[in-house]
Amino acid sequence: MGKKKGRADVRERFGLAVKVRREALGLTQEDLAAAAGIHRTYLSDVERGTRNLSLINVERLAAALQVTMAELFAAVDAG
Amino acid sequence: MGKKKGRADVRERFGLAVKVRREALGLTQEDLAAAAGIHRTYLSDVERGTRNLSLINVERLAAALQVTMAELFAAVDAG
DNA sequence: ATGTGACTGGCAGTCCGTT
DNA sequence: CAACGGACTGCCAGTCACA
Numbered sequence A, B: 001m002g003k004k005k006g007r008a009d010v011r012e013r014f015g016l017a018v019k020v021r022r023e024a025l026g027l028t029q030e031d032l033a034a035a036a037g038i039h040r041t042y043l044s045d046v047e048r049g050t051r052n053l054s055l056i057n058v059e060r061l062a063a064a065l066q067v068t069m070a071e072l073f074a075a076v077d078a079g
Numbered sequence C: 001a002t003g004t005g006a007c008t009g010g011c012a013g014t015c016c017g018t019t
Numbered sequence D: 001c002a003a004c005g006g007a008c009t010g011c012c013a014g015t016c017a018c019a
Helices: A010-024 A029-036 A038-049 A055-062 A069-078 B010-024 B029-036 B040-047 B056-062 B070-079
Strands: none
Touching: A010 A038, A010 A069, A029 A038, A029 A055, A038 B040, A055 A069, A055 B010, A055 B056, A069 B070, B010 B029, B010 B040, B010 B056, B010 B070, B029 B056, B056 B070
């Protein structure tokens, strides 16, 4: 039953949302990183929840994932 | 009829979304800044679209505005 | 293909004040 | 009450070598 309580850090929830969506598209981290115009190792950090990325990179990632930011954050909120 | 074209910068759209929601709640910048745990002058910059804020502060702001991040970004996307 | 530590430059974020 | 300037600190952005 549970609901949750100690919710995970936003960075972790965001990273997971990105990863789930990326895999749904059948892309590798390298593919997505290239599409979003960011670096491969940076994306790796983002998916693992160790980076507190900012607005501009959030937008780039959403675009590369072919979802609106609202859709992406719906998954983050749900996480 | 066009609809879109040169869409405004994410920072500007985000700042406007925050401002509209803040005013709907009848809060001053100082009130909201205190509720979100960020600084007054920084919030001023954010609303004016001059700051590229990061994930953690986005979450704090959404919480202080009493909306989910998805709801907040729906307004940003619409902007 | 991905994870991770380390590194540096620039900006996110704070705080003073004035308009 | 909000915009804006200046100065400061800490952390994000961006990259590499290597497991």
